[in-house]
Amino acid sequence: MATSNAPTLILSGARAALAAAEAHANRIGVPMNIAIVDSHCHLLTFTRMDGAKVTSINIAIDKAFTAAGHRVPTSSYKENVWPGGVAFGIWNTNGGRFCPIGGGVPIISEDGHVLGAIGCSTGTPMQDEEVASAGRDAVLAMIKEKVAVQTRKEEERQTKRARSDVKPVESVIFEGVILDQAKL
Amino acid sequence: MATSNAPTLILSGARAALAAAEAHANRIGVPMNIAIVDSHCHLLTFTRMDGAKVTSINIAIDKAFTAAGHRVPTSSYKENVWPGGVAFGIWNTNGGRFCPIGGGVPIISEDGHVLGAIGCSTGTPMQDEEVASAGRDAVLAMIKEKVAVQTRKEEERQTKRARSDVKPVESVIFEGVILDQAKL
């Protein structure tokens, strides 16, 4: 095929993730910069909560960019990017946007598609990742619920169709007697 | 003095502007990238509406950056930046972020403070500026209303204080009778 269709997060999904991430940031008392990108690493939303660091703005955006592009949490590189590691130097790639600091998590659907990613910054990387994860979990739950609703509706449609496939019998009149075709 | 306090837009103000800008974008049927920065040109929020161009993401952010920094709408440069103009070449400054394309408007309070700016992109520069202006007007109206409310509350407080400033009367004894000064 010359083309393909692939799912990606859109603004409504990004906002669901953002709301949950903000709520969690408030819960732990760390104001965050929160960036959400789509499956192609392009920014969907960015939010700087009151008190978040201005030097964390770009970091949050780059964490999201990196997590969506490389499909793993930005905290996962560890020894791979330290001296001795096979990916030492990777922070310089993509025009310096590759960010191997914890706080970015990909948003991956149940059937394995990377829909986007969320990146947070201002706290410790562990706090950043915690907030990002809360956002990711919320939008995945929202998607799962929508899929469940759709599945139920589709099943109902198929049930109705099956029932209507049974054609209404036309009566047959023969010698003055009505024959029910269904019984023939 | 060694320091000063200056007002700046914060997230709640940015969100008010964002909501109005989005509503206007929907009214005119042009999905927008909408960026809002504070008085120091730092990003507060960014939103990409469904259908907005991915190559307009940075443009919206740069328009807001430019409008807040230089304190005038980005549409206003005109002949100043064309050949023969005194600011010819300015687009290359600030690491290439200076954007002399219409769509960025500063948010200036009634007493002349630049609180921030809003930048939009995807439509024509005229449409972009229209949407940005809707956002700016909304948050300025919100600020004006809050100021008005605050002013009324302050006036009420002052009135109460004035009344309670009337000192409790000292009794006057006259001919053996206590007289309430208040009645005198």
Next chain:
Amino acid sequence: MATSNAPTLILSGARAALAAAEAHANRIGVPMNIAIVDSHCHLLTFTRMDGAKVTSINIAIDKAFTAAGHRVPTSSYKENVWPGGVAFGIWNTNGGRFCPIGGGVPIISEDGHVLGAIGCSTGTPMQDEEVASAGRDAVLAMIKEKVAVQTRKEEERQTKRARSDVKPVESVIFEGVILDQAKL
């Protein structure tokens, strides 16, 4: 919805476009740099034909990037980006990647989706756009043919289903005579 599916060009489509573009470049005797991006502006293929300019490599890639992102041929900006134009300065956006030079054309499906873009460089912008257009036309024709084939197959499937919905007649024996229900 939290997510959406949108079509994008993939490698097989890019290769069809590339082959046609190369053939046309050979026909007009101008060796080209040919870049093809997907609907999100990410590079799918790049080819430098023998004799193409090395300083045209990035130009071809940027033309494709710009055409996919802004959804119009890069030759279309004209007076809009010249002094006096509303988008004067746009070449500096997107980190300097926005290229308002002819030679980039978006690849847009019949139902209006931007699937990607193709950018060419080394000849005059007019020659570049000619080659890019040949590539775009080829892949759109390929997609149209595949859709036609799919449509025919779907129609055949529906026809078969309709026929099989007609239940096979059970013979009715009446007074020793077999009656074909279909005729009743």
Next chain:
Amino acid sequence: MATSNAPTLILSGARAALAAAEAHANRIGVPMNIAIVDSHCHLLTFTRMDGAKVTSINIAIDKAFTAAGHRVPTSSYKENVWPGGVAFGIWNTNGGRFCPIGGGVPIISEDGHVLGAIGCSTGTPMQDEEVASAGRDAVLAMIKEKVAVQTRKEEERQTKRARSDVKPVESVIFEGVILDQAKL
């Protein structure tokens, strides 16, 4: 001399390498970004196989750039670029394009010329280097075969020339009989 001729890979060679690299990527089940540059580090071809990471596009191109420029596999730097190493900091050179991550291999002819390089990215650096090596081996084999064919043809030409260098026989008259020297 004021000038020199040096061999460099061209598109046909790049395509041979690309085909072999793609085939190997398919064999190991890892879709790759594959970039091939010439002896001057300039991009000849780039291909993103379906499923390759978009944040690996630039990495593949930079690996090829680095391998062709510095003439060794990008995996070979190891302790030289780690703290304590003599080339510590090299990742920042060349505008950040120097990539000391495995996956880039130079293409060096039998007589020691660097003809170009191939860089791959999306898998582990070890997988990337494996695929790049398959590409390099294929084009070197192709070059070797062509050289062998050329050598054979040249030898045949020389042989023909040698035979035709045998002067036309002067007839020898003996006992009145013309003898053909060729038969002597």
